[in-house]
Amino acid sequence: MIEFLIGYVSKWAIPFLIFFIPVFAYIRGVNVYEVFIEGAEEGFKIAIKLIPYLVAMLVAIGIFRNSGAMAMSVEAIRPITEFLGIPGEVLPLAIMRPLSGGGALGITTELINTYGPDSFIGRLASTMQGSTDTTFFVLTVYFGSVGIRRYRHALWVGLLADVTTFLASIYIVTRIFA
Amino acid sequence: MINFIWLLLIVAGVIVATINGQPEVITDSALQAANLGVKYSFDLIGLMTFWLGIMRVGEKAGLVDVLAKIIKPFTKFLFPSIPENHPAMGSILLNLSANLLGLGNAATPFGLKAMQELQALNNGSDEASDAMVTFLALNTSCMTLVPATIIGVRVAAGSLNPTEIVGTTMFATFIGMTLALTSDRLFRFFSRRDKSK
The missing domain is CATH 1.10.287 (Helix Hairpins)
Structure with missing residues (x-):
């Protein structure tokens, strides 16, 4: 209802x-x-003003992701997260989520199709994907539109919230569905 | 901070690609991403033009002021640095409501309009104001009532109950948003204290 x-x-x-x-x-x-x-x-001016900010950020993220450096950092932190009992299947999603919205949705879709939408991993990936926004992208677009270059603590706040949301997703999905 | 992360992403990428012997990956992804950035801006032109037109009509009719007044108690607490009944409040409310309803196409224009108004209060500085950081803390943690895209993916994958993740999603978002707002206040408090020393 x-x-x-x-x-x-x-x-x-x-x-x-x-x-x-x-x-x-x-x-x-x-x-x-x-x-x-x-x-x-005003609309045209604001949209065009975003170009340098978006290009700078998307190029850096694109290089990091496509070169395999992102996959390597996932492997590097895997021992720590495994020690904490965090399911390794969703780790790439956790790293991708703040960097690229499209990339994260791709991983989520793959996880859902591999493990099934009603599996533990499927439900966890769905919750993680829906419960936060792409931090780097939001900051780049919003600050870029008004020419802000010094973000102060905005990036820290966004990333801390992403980690918290990730841990909260694991907690609640385990609690409700397991 | 942002300078360091930006450099780190690029340097790490180039090193790994060099080790793998695939320098062309760097070239390809740089050009592709640059085009993507331009494409996103161009896609936004129509949306921004349309919504800023509608918003100005609403402003002239006094609707944005009315919205700003309605949410005064809430915004006074979250954004103490914005003067009472400032039009930025109306745009902020519209942005948050559009996010809540999952209307991403409208949320961005409303949000960018709010940023314009916040920047007007920021004396044209290139450093983020307190209100901006709080506003983006709310936006990056993104409270949504119905995560429509992900429900769509679940339906397509043949889920027996595609919407069962709505509750868990809201819980996780709520925790994330609470932490974002709390840490924003703490960061602000400690940075002030360092400056005044």
Whole structure:
């Protein structure tokens, strides 16, 4: 029931906003068309401003991933995580998750298809994929759009949250399904 | 920090590719990733143009101010550095709601609009403000009610109960977000203390 309701809201939220905002504004005496154009002009500038930031970050991540350096770092920390009792199958996903959204989804899909969606690994991978966003990407896009180069502690906070979410996923999936 | 990580990713990649005797992997992935960055920006142009147009209409009608007022108690606590009823609050609320509903296409334009407004309060500095770091702490931990993409993957793989991971996902997100907000405050507190010494 709740799931149905949320799905319903998700589906109608955007059409509602696109209808409601201009109609309400028109009633309040706003020149809707002219004002729309005025705001829309900024969109191009912001999107284009992102290019150098995105290229810098995606190139570094691409090289790290495709060269095999990422797979090597997974192997390097595997003894530690195995000692802690963390299932090794999801380790590559944990490393990929903050770096590349598309890459992480690829690993998740592969895990789900290999182990089955209703297996422990399948459920764990699903939870890990859905419960956090791609930290490096979000920081690059959001800070890039306003020309921020010094992130202060934002990256630490994002990565700490990723590790916590990963551990929380293992805890809750074990608790609920095992 | 970001300089070091950026360099580390590249250096580690080049070393491993050299050991494996595959220098062409470096060239290929660099060019491919550079194109991907440009492609993402271009894909965003339409979305940004459209949503910023709609947002400006909403702003002129006073809707964004109304939103900002509604969530005042919540934002006063999370973003003490933003003046009361500032339009940034309206954009922040729209961004978080769109994330919550899993509307990624709308969440990014709302979020970037919020960043523009936060930057206006930041005196054009190239260093992140307190409010920005808190806002991105919320965004990187990404509270979503329905992780639609992953449910889709589970359906395609023939899951008997594709939505059974909604509860575990919300729990994990909630823990991650709580830690993000707490650690943000702690980092801020300790960096202030170091500076004032």
